[in-house]
Amino acid sequence: MSRILAIDYGQKRTGIAVTDTLQMIANGLTTVDTRELEKFIVDYMAQEDVSTIVVGKPTQMNGENSENMKRIEPFFNRLKKLFPNKEVTYYDERFTSVLAHQAMLQSGIGKKARQNKALVDKISATIILEDYLQSIR
Numbered sequence: 496m497s498r499i500l501a502i503d504y505g506q507k508r509t510g511i512a513v514t515d516t517l518q519m520i521a522n523g524l525t526t527v528d529t530r531e532l533e534k535f536i537v538d539y540m541a542q543e544d545v546s547t548i549v550v551g552k553p554t555q556m557n558g559e560n561s562e563n564m565k566r567i568e569p570f571f572n573r574l575k576k577l578f579p580n581k582e583v584t585y586y587d588e589r590f591t592s593v594l595a596h597q598a599m600l601q602s603g604i605g606k607k608a609r610q611n612k613a614l615v616d617k618i619s620a621t622i623i624l625e626d627y628l629q630s631i632r
Contacts, residue, residue: 497546500539501624503588503616504550504567505529510616512624516544521624526613533573540578548574548581551588551623586627588619 496516503510509532511524527535539545550571553561575583 497544499547499549499624499627500524500536500545501549501586501620501627502532502536502551503620503623504532504563504570505616506563506566508613508616510613510618510620511535512617512620513543513545514624514628518628521621521628523617523621526616532570533577536574537577540581546581548578548583549586549624549627550574550583551620552585554587586623586630588623 496518498516499514499518501512501521503512507529508526509529510526512521513524514521525535536548550567553563553567555561571583571585
């Protein structure tokens with residue numbers, strides 16, 4: 496089987512998570528400077544067999560798109576053009592940052608590490624991917 500890649504797109508940094516080849520376990524992969532994101536994904540896709548790219552869709556509580564969708568939508572459309580033979584899909588990312596902070600607290604990570612925004616972004620991408628995996632099972 497192939498992997499599923501999840502993206503928690505941010506204005507400055509983007510968290511990335513990926514499944515194992517059996518698509519059972521979500522793992523935080525890295526955090527990338529958003530300006531370098533497309534290059535990172537192209538390089539990663541050249542090395543790994545990825546069937547699906549899941550992009551976190553920032554939605555407000557009322558169900559409307561958040562302000563960040565203005566940046567995500569063009570990126571999403573470029574991914575679809577770059578990888579026409581891959582599934583590129585959105586997945587609701589509401590509360591992932593809050594859940595990431597809670598997970599860090601529960602794991603006993605120190606205060607300094609919890610302030611590491613790159614780590615929060617990577618954990619958020621992992622949560623998006625875990626939720627996506629549950630939704631397709």
